[in-house]
Amino acid sequence: MLSDQQMLRIPGPTPIPPSVQRAMSQPMIGHRDRDTKELLRKIKPKLKPIFGTVQNVEILAGSGTAGLEAAVINTVQPGDEVLVIVTGAFGERFVQICNAYNIITHQIHVSWGDAVTPEKVESYLQSHPSIKAVMATFCETSTGVLNPIQQLAKVIHQSSEALYIVDGVSSIGAIEANMDAWGIDILVTGSQKAFMLPPGLTFIAASSRAWEKIEANDQSRYYFDLRKYHHSSLLDSTPFTPSLTLLYGLEQVIKLLDQEGLANVFGRHDLMMKMMRAAFHNLGIPLLTSEKAASPTVTAIKPNTFQADELRKVLKDTFGLVTAGGQGELKGKIIRIGHMGYCSPTDILQVISSIEIGLKMIGMDITLGKGTQAAQKIFLRSGKH
Ligand SMILES: *Cc1c(COP(=O)(O)O)cnc(C)c1O
Numbered sequence: 001m002l003s004d005q006q007m008l009r010i011p012g013p014t015p016i017p018p019s020v021q022r023a024m025s026q027p028m029i030g031h032r033d034r035d036t037k038e039l040l041r042k043i044k045p046k047l048k049p050i051f052g053t054v055q056n057v058e059i060l061a062g063s064g065t066a067g068l069e070a071a072v073i074n075t076v077q078p079g080d081e082v083l084v085i086v087t088g089a090f091g092e093r094f095v096q097i098c099n100a101y102n103i104i105t106h107q108i109h110v111s112w113g114d115a116v117t118p119e120k121v122e123s124y125l126q127s128h129p130s131i132k133a134v135m136a137t138f139c140e141t142s143t144g145v146l147n148p149i150q151q152l153a154k155v156i157h158q159s160s161e162a163l164y165i166v167d168g169v170s171s172i173g174a175i176e177a178n179m180d181a182w183g184i185d186i187l188v189t190g191s192q193k194a195f196m197l198p199p200g201l202t203f204i205a206a207s208s209r210a211w212e213k214i215e216a217n218d219q220s221r222y223y224f225d226l227r228k229y230h231h232s233s234l235l236d237s238t239p240f241t242p243s244l245t246l247l248y249g250l251e252q253v254i255k256l257l258d259q260e261g262l263a264n265v266f267g268r269h270d271l272m273m274k275m276m277r278a279a280f281h282n283l284g285i286p287l288l289t290s291e292k293a294a295s296p297t298v299t300a301i302k303p304n305t306f307q308a309d310e311l312r313k314v315l316k317d318t319f320g321l322v323t324a325g326g327q328g329e330l331k332g333k334i335i336r337i338g339h340m341g342y343c344s345p346t347d348i349l350q351v352i353s354s355i356e357i358g359l360k361m362i363g364m365d366i367t368l369g370k371g372t373q374a375a376q377k378i379f380l381r382s383g384k385h
Contacts, residue, residue, distance in 0.1 A: 001320055009351055010324040011141045011170055011298040011338035013192040013199055016249070020196055023252035024245050031244060037236040039247055044233065046254040047203065049262060051168075051187055052178035057205045058229040059250075061243040064169040064190030067202030069097050070224040071165050071186045075133055075210060077219045078102040082133045083124060083162070085116050085152075089142035089327040090167055094135040101219075106131060112330055113300070115147045115293035122155035125162065133163040133185075139171040139295040141193075142327045143288055144336060146175070146295040153183040163210055169193055172203070173257070174269045174297045174340045185210040194269075194297060196256070196341040197249045204229075267384070269296035272339040272348050275378045279352040279371030283359070288334055297340035300326075306362055308335045314358045321354050345379050 008015050016024075029035040040059075047057035060066060072094070076082055081104045084094045098105045108124055110116045116136070125131060134156050138149050149166055156164050163185040168177060172187065173194030179187045184207070191201035204226065206214060214226050228239040257265055276299040280287055288300035303311070308325060309332055315321040326334040339348060353372045360366065 001318070005320050007319065007321040007347075007350070007354075009337050009339070009343075009347075010322055011193070011336055011340065012190075014194070014196060014338060014341040014343070016198065017196055017252075017256060017342045019256070020249045020252045024198075024249040026248050029244060031238070031241045036242070036244065039244075039251060040233070040236045040238070040242075043247065043250055043254060044236075046258070050173055050177070050257070051203075051205045052176070052182070053180045053187070053205045053207075055180075055205050055207065056230065056233050057203050058226060058233060059238070059242065059247075060202050060204065060224070060229065061200060061240070062202050063192075063199050064167075064188065064202055065093065065097075066224070067169070067188035067190060067204050068094060068167055070202070070204060070226060071188050072097050072103065072135075073101060073219055073221050073224055074214045074217060074226045075163055075165065075186065076103050077217060079104065080132045081106060081128070081130045082135060083108065083121070083128070083131045085121065085134070085136045085147070086110065087114065087116055087137060087143065087145055087147060088112050088140040090137045090140055090169070091135075092328070094137075094167065112328070113143050113145065113288045113293075113302075114290075115145050116152070118148060118151040118155045121152055122159050125156065125159040129160065131160060131162050133165055134160070135165045136167070138166055138168040138177070139175065139297050141170040141298055141336075142330070144295050144298040144300040145289050145293045146171070149184070150178070150182045157183050163213060170297050170340065171295070174265065175295075176262075176266050179205060180207070183207075191246060191250070194340040195250070196253050197246055200243050201246050201250070266296075268344065269340060271345055271379070271382050271384060272296065272343065273299060274382075275345060275348045275375035276337065276339060276352070278374040278378045282374035283356070283366055283371040288330075298336055298338050300334045300336045302334045306359070306364055308333060310362050311335065311355070311358050314361050315354060318358065318361065319354045321351065345384070349375055349379075
Protein backbone atom coordinates (compact mmCIF):
# COMPACT_ATOMS: atom_id res chain seq x y z
CA MET A 1 0.00 0.00 0.00
CA LEU A 2 1.18 3.53 -0.70
CA SER A 3 2.16 4.90 2.66
CA ASP A 4 0.91 8.39 1.86
CA GLN A 5 -2.41 7.39 0.30
CA GLN A 6 -5.46 7.68 2.43
CA MET A 7 -9.12 7.52 1.48
CA LEU A 8 -10.76 9.70 4.07
CA ARG A 9 -14.39 8.68 4.11
CA ILE A 10 -15.43 9.86 7.54
CA PRO A 11 -18.20 12.45 7.91
CA GLY A 12 -15.68 15.24 8.45
CA PRO A 13 -12.99 16.32 8.16
CA THR A 14 -13.29 15.57 4.45
CA PRO A 15 -10.68 15.53 1.67
CA ILE A 16 -9.51 18.86 0.24
CA PRO A 17 -9.61 19.39 -3.56
CA PRO A 18 -6.07 19.94 -4.94
CA SER A 19 -6.96 23.40 -6.27
CA VAL A 20 -8.22 24.41 -2.82
CA GLN A 21 -5.04 23.05 -1.23
CA ARG A 22 -3.00 25.16 -3.67
CA ALA A 23 -5.08 28.26 -3.02
CA MET A 24 -4.27 27.92 0.67
CA SER A 25 -0.53 28.11 0.00
CA GLN A 26 -0.70 31.80 -0.95
CA PRO A 27 1.44 34.16 1.15
CA MET A 28 -0.04 35.95 4.12
CA ILE A 29 -1.60 39.37 3.66
CA GLY A 30 -2.47 42.14 6.08
CA HIS A 31 -5.85 41.56 7.64
CA ARG A 32 -6.59 45.29 7.59
CA ASP A 33 -5.34 45.73 4.01
CA ARG A 34 -7.46 46.28 0.96
CA ASP A 35 -6.56 42.73 -0.18
CA THR A 36 -8.52 41.23 2.70
CA LYS A 37 -11.50 43.50 2.05
CA GLU A 38 -11.51 42.40 -1.58
CA LEU A 39 -11.28 38.76 -0.61
CA LEU A 40 -14.27 39.10 1.74
CA ARG A 41 -16.17 41.12 -0.84
CA LYS A 42 -15.76 38.28 -3.34
CA ILE A 43 -16.66 35.51 -0.92
CA LYS A 44 -19.58 36.85 1.08
CA PRO A 45 -22.29 37.26 -1.59
CA LYS A 46 -21.57 33.73 -2.81
CA LEU A 47 -22.36 32.20 0.57
CA LYS A 48 -25.94 33.48 0.54
CA PRO A 49 -27.38 31.09 -2.06
CA ILE A 50 -25.72 28.15 -0.28
CA PHE A 51 -27.70 29.06 2.85
CA GLY A 52 -30.73 30.20 0.89
CA THR A 53 -30.76 33.64 2.47
CA VAL A 54 -30.47 37.33 1.60
CA GLN A 55 -28.82 37.91 5.00
CA ASN A 56 -25.08 38.22 5.47
CA VAL A 57 -23.34 34.99 6.37
CA GLU A 58 -20.90 35.75 9.18
CA ILE A 59 -17.56 33.92 9.18
CA LEU A 60 -15.88 33.17 12.52
CA ALA A 61 -12.61 31.40 13.19
CA GLY A 62 -13.46 28.29 15.19
CA SER A 63 -14.84 24.81 14.59
CA GLY A 64 -18.53 24.06 14.08
CA THR A 65 -19.18 23.92 17.80
CA ALA A 66 -18.00 27.52 18.11
CA GLY A 67 -20.79 28.44 15.70
CA LEU A 68 -23.36 26.50 17.72
CA GLU A 69 -22.21 28.17 20.94
CA ALA A 70 -22.38 31.59 19.26
CA ALA A 71 -25.89 30.83 18.02
CA VAL A 72 -27.05 29.93 21.52
CA ILE A 73 -25.44 32.70 23.55
CA ASN A 74 -26.44 35.47 21.16
CA THR A 75 -30.13 34.60 21.15
CA VAL A 76 -31.01 33.40 24.65
CA GLN A 77 -29.99 34.15 28.22
CA PRO A 78 -29.44 32.20 31.45
CA GLY A 79 -32.82 31.15 32.81
CA ASP A 80 -34.52 31.16 29.40
CA GLU A 81 -36.27 27.97 28.34
CA VAL A 82 -35.41 26.31 25.04
CA LEU A 83 -36.42 23.09 23.31
CA VAL A 84 -33.64 20.88 21.98
CA ILE A 85 -34.52 18.12 19.54
CA VAL A 86 -32.04 15.35 20.28
CA THR A 87 -31.68 12.75 17.54
CA GLY A 88 -28.06 11.84 18.32
CA ALA A 89 -24.72 13.12 19.56
CA PHE A 90 -24.99 16.57 17.97
CA GLY A 91 -28.41 17.22 19.46
CA GLU A 92 -26.80 16.42 22.79
CA ARG A 93 -24.10 18.96 22.06
CA PHE A 94 -26.75 21.71 21.95
CA VAL A 95 -27.95 20.51 25.37
CA GLN A 96 -24.41 20.66 26.76
CA ILE A 97 -23.88 24.19 25.43
CA CYS A 98 -27.15 25.33 27.02
CA ASN A 99 -26.23 23.63 30.30
CA ALA A 100 -22.91 25.48 30.36
CA TYR A 101 -24.77 28.81 30.27
CA ASN A 102 -27.59 27.83 32.64
CA ILE A 103 -30.16 27.90 29.89
CA ILE A 104 -33.07 25.62 30.78
CA THR A 105 -33.53 22.84 28.23
CA HIS A 106 -36.65 20.93 27.39
CA GLN A 107 -35.65 17.92 25.33
CA ILE A 108 -37.39 15.75 22.80
CA HIS A 109 -35.40 12.54 22.44
CA VAL A 110 -35.77 10.37 19.39
CA SER A 111 -34.10 6.98 19.17
CA TRP A 112 -30.74 7.14 17.42
CA GLY A 113 -31.25 6.31 13.75
CA ASP A 114 -34.69 7.90 13.51
CA ALA A 115 -35.71 11.40 12.48
CA VAL A 116 -37.98 13.55 14.64
CA THR A 117 -41.58 13.97 13.53
CA PRO A 118 -42.97 17.52 13.27
CA GLU A 119 -46.13 16.44 15.17
CA LYS A 120 -44.08 15.68 18.27
CA VAL A 121 -42.54 19.15 18.22
CA GLU A 122 -45.85 20.83 17.51
CA SER A 123 -47.66 19.30 20.48
CA TYR A 124 -44.72 19.97 22.77
CA LEU A 125 -44.61 23.65 21.84
CA GLN A 126 -48.36 24.03 22.21
CA SER A 127 -48.18 22.87 25.80
CA HIS A 128 -44.99 24.87 26.62
CA PRO A 129 -45.51 28.47 25.49
CA SER A 130 -42.52 29.75 27.49
CA ILE A 131 -40.00 28.23 25.08
CA LYS A 132 -37.84 30.96 23.50
CA ALA A 133 -35.88 28.91 20.96
CA VAL A 134 -35.98 25.50 19.31
CA MET A 135 -32.71 23.82 18.34
CA ALA A 136 -32.51 21.09 15.74
CA THR A 137 -29.84 19.23 13.80
CA PHE A 138 -30.26 19.14 10.02
CA CYS A 139 -28.11 16.08 9.33
CA GLU A 140 -27.45 14.17 12.56
CA THR A 141 -23.92 13.08 11.68
CA SER A 142 -23.74 10.48 14.45
CA THR A 143 -26.47 8.41 12.78
CA GLY A 144 -26.80 9.63 9.19
CA VAL A 145 -30.33 10.90 9.78
CA LEU A 146 -31.71 13.90 7.91
CA ASN A 147 -34.30 15.66 10.05
CA PRO A 148 -37.32 17.29 8.34
CA ILE A 149 -36.00 20.82 8.83
CA GLN A 150 -38.47 22.55 6.53
CA GLN A 151 -41.55 20.86 8.01
CA LEU A 152 -40.26 21.60 11.51
CA ALA A 153 -40.01 25.30 10.64
CA LYS A 154 -43.66 25.34 9.75
CA VAL A 155 -44.92 23.80 12.99
CA ILE A 156 -42.53 25.83 15.13
CA HIS A 157 -43.75 29.12 13.70
CA GLN A 158 -47.38 28.07 13.71
CA SER A 159 -47.36 26.99 17.32
CA SER A 160 -44.89 29.41 18.95
CA GLU A 161 -42.90 32.63 18.86
CA ALA A 162 -39.66 30.68 19.36
CA LEU A 163 -36.56 31.27 17.28
CA TYR A 164 -35.59 28.29 15.16
CA ILE A 165 -31.87 27.46 15.38
CA VAL A 166 -30.46 24.81 13.05
CA ASP A 167 -27.13 22.99 13.12
CA GLY A 168 -26.37 22.52 9.43
CA VAL A 169 -22.73 21.55 9.94
CA SER A 170 -22.78 18.31 7.93
CA SER A 171 -25.40 19.42 5.42
CA ILE A 172 -24.95 23.01 4.21
CA GLY A 173 -23.15 22.98 0.87
CA ALA A 174 -24.29 19.42 0.10
CA ILE A 175 -28.03 19.57 0.70
CA GLU A 176 -30.41 22.29 -0.44
CA ALA A 177 -31.29 24.79 2.27
CA ASN A 178 -33.74 27.66 1.88
CA MET A 179 -33.23 29.44 5.14
CA ASP A 180 -35.45 32.46 4.37
CA ALA A 181 -38.23 30.62 2.56
CA TRP A 182 -38.41 27.84 5.14
CA GLY A 183 -38.20 30.16 8.15
CA ILE A 184 -34.93 29.16 9.80
CA ASP A 185 -33.78 31.91 12.19
CA ILE A 186 -30.18 30.83 12.66
CA LEU A 187 -28.30 28.45 10.42
CA VAL A 188 -24.78 27.30 11.29
CA THR A 189 -22.16 25.29 9.45
CA GLY A 190 -18.44 24.56 9.59
CA SER A 191 -15.62 24.39 7.06
CA GLN A 192 -14.50 20.75 7.30
CA LYS A 193 -17.62 18.96 6.07
CA ALA A 194 -19.37 19.77 2.79
CA PHE A 195 -17.30 22.95 2.40
CA MET A 196 -14.22 20.90 1.44
CA LEU A 197 -11.88 22.93 3.67
CA PRO A 198 -9.75 22.11 6.69
CA PRO A 199 -11.42 22.58 10.08
CA GLY A 200 -11.27 26.12 11.47
CA LEU A 201 -14.13 28.22 10.13
CA THR A 202 -17.73 28.41 11.20
CA PHE A 203 -20.46 30.20 9.27
CA ILE A 204 -23.59 31.71 10.79
CA ALA A 205 -26.56 33.38 9.15
CA ALA A 206 -29.42 34.93 11.10
CA SER A 207 -32.90 36.10 10.08
CA SER A 208 -34.00 39.68 10.72
CA ARG A 209 -36.09 38.60 13.72
CA ALA A 210 -33.06 36.76 15.07
CA TRP A 211 -30.93 39.89 14.58
CA GLU A 212 -33.45 41.88 16.64
CA LYS A 213 -33.05 39.39 19.49
CA ILE A 214 -29.27 39.34 19.11
CA GLU A 215 -29.01 43.14 19.22
CA ALA A 216 -31.21 43.30 22.33
CA ASN A 217 -29.64 40.35 24.17
CA ASP A 218 -27.50 41.47 27.11
CA GLN A 219 -25.99 38.05 27.86
CA SER A 220 -22.28 38.83 28.23
CA ARG A 221 -20.07 37.65 25.40
CA TYR A 222 -16.98 38.91 23.64
CA TYR A 223 -15.32 36.87 20.86
CA PHE A 224 -18.65 35.25 19.98
CA ASP A 225 -20.64 38.50 19.98
CA LEU A 226 -22.34 38.30 16.59
CA ARG A 227 -23.09 42.03 16.67
CA LYS A 228 -19.37 42.70 16.21
CA TYR A 229 -19.21 40.43 13.15
CA HIS A 230 -22.35 41.95 11.69
CA HIS A 231 -21.12 45.51 12.03
CA SER A 232 -17.67 44.68 10.64
CA SER A 233 -19.04 42.72 7.73
CA LEU A 234 -20.98 45.76 6.56
CA LEU A 235 -17.52 47.30 6.03
CA ASP A 236 -16.15 44.10 4.38
CA SER A 237 -14.08 43.52 7.45
CA THR A 238 -13.91 41.24 10.49
CA PRO A 239 -13.68 42.25 14.17
CA PHE A 240 -10.63 40.02 14.76
CA THR A 241 -7.91 38.57 12.53
CA PRO A 242 -9.70 36.22 10.15
CA SER A 243 -8.30 32.84 9.18
CA LEU A 244 -6.86 34.22 5.95
CA THR A 245 -5.47 30.91 4.72
CA LEU A 246 -8.89 29.31 5.00
CA LEU A 247 -10.47 32.30 3.28
CA TYR A 248 -8.16 31.77 0.31
CA GLY A 249 -9.33 28.18 0.25
CA LEU A 250 -12.93 29.26 0.55
CA GLU A 251 -12.58 31.57 -2.44
CA GLN A 252 -11.55 28.53 -4.51
CA VAL A 253 -14.29 26.31 -3.02
CA ILE A 254 -16.84 28.86 -4.16
CA LYS A 255 -15.37 28.77 -7.68
CA LEU A 256 -15.70 24.97 -7.72
CA LEU A 257 -19.31 25.12 -6.49
CA ASP A 258 -20.07 27.76 -9.14
CA GLN A 259 -18.54 25.66 -11.90
CA GLU A 260 -20.53 22.58 -10.97
CA GLY A 261 -23.70 24.51 -10.15
CA LEU A 262 -25.37 24.19 -6.75
CA ALA A 263 -28.25 22.09 -8.07
CA ASN A 264 -25.74 19.62 -9.51
CA VAL A 265 -23.79 19.57 -6.25
CA PHE A 266 -26.97 18.63 -4.38
CA GLY A 267 -27.84 16.07 -7.08
CA ARG A 268 -24.39 14.47 -6.77
CA HIS A 269 -24.84 13.99 -3.03
CA ASP A 270 -28.28 12.50 -3.52
CA LEU A 271 -26.91 10.06 -6.09
CA MET A 272 -24.03 9.02 -3.82
CA MET A 273 -26.51 8.28 -1.02
CA LYS A 274 -28.62 6.15 -3.33
CA MET A 275 -25.57 4.23 -4.57
CA MET A 276 -24.41 3.54 -1.02
CA ARG A 277 -27.79 2.37 0.17
CA ALA A 278 -28.40 0.15 -2.85
CA ALA A 279 -25.01 -1.52 -2.37
CA PHE A 280 -25.56 -2.42 1.29
CA HIS A 281 -29.10 -3.45 0.60
CA ASN A 282 -27.91 -5.87 -2.07
CA LEU A 283 -25.16 -7.20 0.20
CA GLY A 284 -27.76 -7.90 2.87
CA ILE A 285 -26.12 -5.56 5.40
CA PRO A 286 -28.66 -3.57 7.45
CA LEU A 287 -28.69 0.21 7.15
CA LEU A 288 -29.22 2.18 10.36
CA THR A 289 -31.76 4.62 8.95
CA SER A 290 -34.88 4.26 6.84
CA GLU A 291 -35.02 5.46 3.25
CA LYS A 292 -37.12 8.44 4.28
CA ALA A 293 -34.77 9.58 7.07
CA ALA A 294 -31.51 9.04 5.15
CA SER A 295 -28.99 11.84 4.72
CA PRO A 296 -27.24 12.47 1.38
CA THR A 297 -23.97 13.15 3.24
CA VAL A 298 -23.40 10.17 5.53
CA THR A 299 -24.54 6.56 5.52
CA ALA A 300 -24.46 4.29 8.56
CA ILE A 301 -24.68 0.50 8.54
CA LYS A 302 -25.53 -1.59 11.56
CA PRO A 303 -24.16 -5.06 10.90
CA ASN A 304 -25.64 -7.99 12.81
CA THR A 305 -23.33 -10.73 11.50
CA PHE A 306 -19.89 -9.19 12.09
CA GLN A 307 -18.08 -6.70 14.31
CA ALA A 308 -18.25 -3.19 12.88
CA ASP A 309 -14.84 -2.21 14.22
CA GLU A 310 -13.19 -5.37 12.86
CA LEU A 311 -14.21 -4.42 9.32
CA ARG A 312 -13.12 -0.82 9.87
CA LYS A 313 -9.68 -1.98 10.95
CA VAL A 314 -9.22 -4.24 7.92
CA LEU A 315 -10.27 -1.42 5.58
CA LYS A 316 -7.81 0.97 7.16
CA ASP A 317 -4.93 -1.52 7.23
CA THR A 318 -5.50 -2.90 3.73
CA PHE A 319 -6.58 0.10 1.70
CA GLY A 320 -5.99 3.18 3.85
CA LEU A 321 -9.76 3.55 3.73
CA VAL A 322 -10.83 5.44 6.83
CA THR A 323 -14.42 5.12 8.01
CA ALA A 324 -16.02 6.28 11.24
CA GLY A 325 -17.41 4.16 14.05
CA GLY A 326 -20.38 4.84 16.26
CA GLN A 327 -20.62 7.52 18.94
CA GLY A 328 -22.30 7.29 22.33
CA GLU A 329 -24.74 4.42 22.56
CA LEU A 330 -23.83 3.25 19.03
CA LYS A 331 -20.12 2.88 19.79
CA GLY A 332 -18.79 -0.33 18.26
CA LYS A 333 -22.16 -1.07 16.69
CA ILE A 334 -22.15 0.89 13.44
CA ILE A 335 -19.92 2.05 10.61
CA ARG A 336 -20.45 5.53 9.23
CA ILE A 337 -19.26 6.45 5.77
CA GLY A 338 -19.03 10.11 4.88
CA HIS A 339 -19.79 11.11 1.30
CA MET A 340 -19.86 14.86 1.30
CA GLY A 341 -17.81 17.61 -0.25
CA TYR A 342 -14.93 16.41 -2.40
CA CYS A 343 -16.47 13.01 -3.12
CA SER A 344 -17.93 11.64 -6.34
CA PRO A 345 -19.82 8.55 -7.54
CA THR A 346 -16.55 6.96 -8.61
CA ASP A 347 -15.24 7.33 -5.04
CA ILE A 348 -18.35 5.51 -3.87
CA LEU A 349 -17.61 2.59 -6.22
CA GLN A 350 -14.10 2.40 -4.80
CA VAL A 351 -15.40 2.42 -1.23
CA ILE A 352 -17.98 -0.27 -1.90
CA SER A 353 -15.69 -2.65 -3.75
CA SER A 354 -13.03 -2.20 -1.04
CA ILE A 355 -15.65 -3.00 1.60
CA GLU A 356 -16.57 -6.17 -0.27
CA ILE A 357 -12.97 -7.35 -0.10
CA GLY A 358 -12.84 -6.37 3.56
CA LEU A 359 -15.95 -8.43 4.26
CA LYS A 360 -14.31 -11.47 2.66
CA MET A 361 -11.16 -10.88 4.67
CA ILE A 362 -13.06 -10.97 7.95
CA GLY A 363 -14.67 -14.25 6.88
CA MET A 364 -18.05 -13.10 5.63
CA ASP A 365 -19.77 -15.25 3.05
CA ILE A 366 -20.72 -12.62 0.46
CA THR A 367 -20.69 -12.61 -3.33
CA LEU A 368 -18.01 -10.21 -4.55
CA GLY A 369 -19.42 -7.46 -6.73
CA LYS A 370 -22.96 -7.68 -5.46
CA GLY A 371 -22.87 -4.29 -3.79
CA THR A 372 -20.76 -2.66 -6.48
CA GLN A 373 -23.14 -3.86 -9.17
CA ALA A 374 -26.16 -2.40 -7.39
CA ALA A 375 -24.38 0.95 -7.11
CA GLN A 376 -23.28 0.82 -10.76
CA LYS A 377 -26.88 0.28 -11.82
CA ILE A 378 -28.07 3.25 -9.80
CA PHE A 379 -25.41 5.37 -11.44
CA LEU A 380 -26.37 4.29 -14.97
CA ARG A 381 -30.06 4.82 -14.26
CA SER A 382 -29.38 8.34 -12.93
CA GLY A 383 -28.50 9.60 -16.41
CA LYS A 384 -25.48 11.47 -14.95
CA HIS A 385 -23.17 10.33 -17.74
C1 LIG B 1 -19.04 18.06 12.76
C2 LIG B 1 -20.30 18.55 13.34
C3 LIG B 1 -20.34 19.59 14.28
C4 LIG B 1 -19.16 20.40 14.71
O1 LIG B 1 -18.13 19.78 15.23
P1 LIG B 1 -16.71 20.50 15.39
O2 LIG B 1 -15.86 19.38 15.78
O3 LIG B 1 -16.86 21.52 16.43
O4 LIG B 1 -16.39 21.12 14.07
C5 LIG B 1 -21.56 20.03 14.74
N1 LIG B 1 -22.70 19.46 14.32
C6 LIG B 1 -22.72 18.49 13.40
C7 LIG B 1 -24.03 17.97 12.94
C8 LIG B 1 -21.53 17.99 12.88
O5 LIG B 1 -21.55 17.05 11.95
